[in-house]
Amino acid sequence: AQSVTQLDSQVPVFEEAPVELRCNYSSSVSVYLFWYVQYPNQGLQLLLKYLSGSTLVKGINGFEAEFNKSQTSFHLRKPSVHISDTAEYFCAVSYSGGSNYKLTFGKGTLLTVNP
Amino acid sequence: DADVTQTPRNRITKTGKRIMLECSQTKGHDRMYWYRQDPGLGLRLIYYSFDVKDINKGEISDGYSVSRQAQAKFSLSLESAIPNQTALYFCATSDSKRGGTAAEQYFGPGTRLTVT
Numbered sequence: 001a002q003s004v005t006q007l008d009s010q011v012p013v014f015e016e017a018p019v020e021l022r023c024n025y026s027s028s029v030s031v032y033l034f035w036y037v038q039y040p041n042q043g044l045q046l047l048l049k050y051l052s053g054s055t056l057v058k059g060i061n062g063f064e065a066e067f068n069k070s071q072t073s074f075h076l077r078k079p080s081v082h083i084s085d086t087a088e089y090f091c092a093v094s095y096s097g098g099s100n101y102k103l104t105f106g107k108g109t110l111l112t113v114n115p
Numbered sequence: 116d117a118d119v120t121q122t123p124r125n126r127i128t129k130t131g132k133r134i135m136l137e138c139s140q141t142k143g144h145d146r147m148y149w150y151r152q153d154p155g156l157g158l159r160l161i162y163y164s165f166d167v168k169d170i171n172k173g174e175i176s177d178g179y180s181v182s183r184q185a186q187a188k189f190s191l192s193l194e195s196a197i198p199n200q201t202a203l204y205f206c207a208t209s210d211s212k213r214g215g216t217a218a219e220q221y222f223g224p225g226t227r228l229t230v231t
Contacts, residue, residue, distance in 0.1 A: 009155065032217045043119070043205055043222035044158075051217050090157060094216040103220060107157040 002027040004091050006106035021076040021109045023091035033074040034092040086113045118142045119223040121206050127229045136191045136226050138206030147189040148207040196230040203227050
């Protein structure tokens with residue numbers, strides 16, 4: 001069964017500092033990988049996704065993530081964060097083969113950007 | 116107007132009451148999902164529907180039921196609410212023509228349910 005581990009439940013940083021939110025997945029088959037963001041009192045929205053091809057994926061709001069198959073990781077990065085990036089971030093994985101519907105989410109990482 | 120709407124946005128109910136949460140979408144997507152979010156647990160899938168006649172249980176379906184009244188509407192019911200069903204509930208949609216399991220899911224704003 002697929003699973004997702006987000007290694008940090010909370011990440012506090014100062015404005016303009018770089019940030020990395022870590023995500024590891026376990027699966028014996030090829031997967032698709034996603035990062036979603038949830039701003040306070042809102043639903044989730046897609047930041048970026050990896051389907052195939054280049055292992056470096058760029059998303060909205062200056063975020064990017066790197067797929068590392070050997071490490072089974074998909075870490076999210078931003079070189080300089082803003083106060084407005086304060087939100088909860090979820091890593092998610094689905095199978096790339098067959099009709100499997102399942103999108104499995106990690107438990108989330110709360111990013112707090114302080115002035 | 117929002118593409119995925121949920122009603123109500125907030126609800127407080129008592130143990131043993133029946134409650135229905137509703138989800139509507141204008142995106143024309145065929146697939147719809149219900150998740151619950153609990154602090155520190157992420158999102159867990161309750162039920163999903165690939166079309167009006169295809170409804171499936173997710174990982175935590177006990178105590179819940181669903182109805183897909185039309186392609187655009189997917190309702191979640193708690194037949195007899197209990198306090199541990201207090202959570203934030205999200206509806207989501209996706210388009211199977213946009214890549215199957217690679218397709219992005221679009222989320223509603225959520226319903227905060229409290230069972231006392």
